[in-house]
Amino acid sequence: MAERKPIESWLTDMDGVLVHEGVPIPGAEDFLKRLRESGKPFLVLTNNSIYTPRDLHARLKRMGLDVPVENIWTSALATAKFLEEQRPEGTAYVIGEAGLTTALHDIGYILTDTDPDYVVLGETRTYSFEALTKAIRLINDGARFIATNPDETGPSAEGALPATGSVAALITKATGREPYFVGKPNPLMMRAGLNVIGAHSESSAMIGDRMDTDVLAGLEAGMETFLVLTGLTRPADVDRFPFRPSTVADSIADLVERI
Numbered sequence: 001m002a003e004r005k006p007i008e009s010w011l012t013d014m015d016g017v018l019v020h021e022g023v024p025i026p027g028a029e030d031f032l033k034r035l036r037e038s039g040k041p042f043l044v045l046t047n048n049s050i051y052t053p054r055d056l057h058a059r060l061k062r063m064g065l066d067v068p069v070e071n072i073w074t075s076a077l078a079t080a081k082f083l084e085e086q087r088p089e090g091t092a093y094v095i096g097e098a099g100l101t102t103a104l105h106d107i108g109y110i111l112t113d114t115d116p117d118y119v120v121l122g123e124t125r126t127y128s129f130e131a132l133t134k135a136i137r138l139i140n141d142g143a144r145f146i147a148t149n150p151d152e153t154g155p156s157a158e159g160a161l162p163a164t165g166s167v168a169a170l171i172t173k174a175t176g177r178e179p180y181f182v183g184k185p186n187p188l189m190m191r192a193g194l195n196v197i198g199a200h201s202e203s204s205a206m207i208g209d210r211m212d213t214d215v216l217a218g219l220e221a222g223m224e225t226f227l228v229l230t231g232l233t234r235p236a237d238v239d240r241f242p243f244r245p246s247t248v249a250d251s252i253a254d255l256v257e258r259i
Contacts, residue, residue: 004224004246007258009041009199011073011190011223014056016209016231017252018044024063025230027253032065034259041197042071045190047149047183047213049076049122049164050097073193075148075183076100076122080107081192082182083146087117092146093138095131095167096122100148113138121171121179122148123164132171139175149183151213184213190221205246207255209233215245228252 012018018028035042044067046056053072060067076096080103083090089108093116094101100122101111119135139145145168152165168179183189194201201222208214209231218225227233227245230252238248249255 005203007205007224008203009194009197010035010205010207010259011043011045011193011218012207012252013184013209013214013231014044014046014060015048017207017228018065019060019063020230022063024065025252027251027256029065030256031252031259032067034256036066038259040259041199043073043193043197044071045073045184045193047075047151048154049074049079049100049148049183050124051099052102053077055099071197073189073196074099074103075189076103078189078192079120079122079146079148079182080104080109082188083107083109083118083120090117092116092118092120093135093143094120094122095124095127095135096120096148097124099123115141116143118146119143119171120146120148121164121168123154127162127167132167136171136174139171139177145171145175145177145179147179147181150181150185151183184208185216185220187217187221190217190223194221207252211238211241211243211245215241216243219243219245226255228255 053069056072057069076099084107091110091112093113119138147168150165151163153160154163205224206218207226211233215225225245227248228251
């Protein structure tokens with residue numbers, strides 16, 4: 001195997017790596033502080049499209065984690081970047097919240113339920129039957145189907161919540177049309193993020209807690225990959241996959257010295 005270049009930039013997932021159910025994971029604050037002090041480009045990523053980067057900055061700040069707004073990259077931003085490149089100044093019918101609608105407004109998209117170019121599905125706290133019915137009819141009438149991420153469930157203090165992937169499956173069942181998922185594990189999200197910070201995959205690393213999204217996306221984007229065991233993936237799960245991370249660590253605390 002060819003020797004990898006030294007790591008000059010870092011991408012890290014948020015939930016399960018830096019925070020868990022609203023509480024910072026031990027070592028997260030030290031890791032972020034070391035990143036800021038190093039001057040190396042970095043991004044904190046999330047497949048959740050509900051919040052804007054400003055929202056997430058404020059939420060993390062309240063937990064004691066300082067992540068500048070410009071260092072936060074969401075599936076909503078990646079989706080907007082993709083649509084801007086595919087069909088500039090287009091139109092979309094959106095099921096989602098401020099993180100997604102703001103990102104689309106910022107690239108000049110018009111949000112409409114009349115003959116849109118796209119139906120864009122994101123995360124929301126309340127999925128409306130009326131909105132889903134409208135989306136199904138628009139897709140049947142020819143709108144292209146985009147979803148921010150394929151996550152089937154999301155975490156909460158009470159247990160798992162249905163997420164974008166589950167709702168996308170419902171729409172697919174009703175229309176026969178599969179969405180194009182922009183978020184992880186699509187390496188498009190990673191490459192777009194690297195472009196934002198002017199980094200290159202061959203000298204970048206991805207840290208995540210999930211083999212099926214974080215590690216896979218980093219691997220397919222050509223990055224060095226680190227799996228931490230503070231989220232969904234357990235040690236026994238790793239060998240079930242046909243691919244492996246570059247390194248398995250107990251937590252983000254074990255990676256502080258790697259910066």
